[in-house]
Amino acid sequence: MNIQEQKSVLVIFPHPDDEAFGVSGTIGTFTGRGTPLTYACLTLGQMGRNMGNPPFTTREELPKIRQKELLDAAKVMGIQDLRMMGFRDKTLEFEDDQKMADMVTTLINDVKPSLIISFYPGYAVHPDHEATARAVVRAMRAIPASERPTLYGVAFANNTSQKLGAPHVLHDVSTMREVKLSAMRAHASQTVWMLADLEKRLQAGDPEAKAWVETERFYIYDFDKDTVS
């Protein structure tokens, strides 16, 4: 599927590396076209658990490493407007819901996106992903339907295809393969073990791995059937 032209794009995820896995090919396509794109990353992934064996970092140093990785990944993806929003990993669901929604509203008013990419509420597994998705939906539903941007949600809960069916949008990002792999490599503190396996499978021509890297899947959130509380 061709990636639709957009006036501007706002990407909102809670952790450095969230964008790399499912969206970096799409991001690279937009930045390559010169579409204005903002990535708001809410935390610095302070609670990452991969410390290495022997450990290469500590609880206190990890956020600095992950911030550097985020900057490197943004460069690889051609992101010129990267915003680090200063929240703490694994605390988003405990923040004040109104404050979270207001933060998203401020971003929307500033960026004026025609497309927003985030997680899909209810199908995003990690509590921070869910809290981010809820904040995005709460901010967006206050916008009149005629002016509301489209919301592409990333969903990967085990019951996703059973409950939501097939993804509504499939992006062929095969031309972005190196951008995507480089974005994942930039987040080495979190991805190095997973990438070793993935690159081996890609070299062996595993069709599942190839499909995973070369296609990005989104569900369009239907505000007429809004289920967020």
Add this chain to the structure above:
Amino acid sequence: MKPIDTTTVQSWIDSFANEEIYLHLETTNGAYASHFNENFFSAGAYIRNAQVHYEHGKIVGDGPYRVGLKLAIGWVYAEGLTHAMLDEEERLLMAGHDQQGKLAVALQISRTPFE
């Protein structure tokens, strides 16, 4: 971080006794534990910058190690610690890493608040 040497770590623990300190205590299985195994019962706890004062502290066990801090009217302890260091800001960082190098527990002591 280095594998724990109990004599060294004990001396570090002693050096913070009987003063106001800031404490970080964390245990975690990671947020994806029950995504990969739906029968997994995920539990964790997190305290950052609790201000406490301990009368004495002790490291025990044969590795992984346990550290307990006795407060005037309570206790703090952590189990599963494997590595420790005194960092450049003179903070005592102790952590327990599993076989894959993933953090499972952290107990940290500082004279100034953690960031």
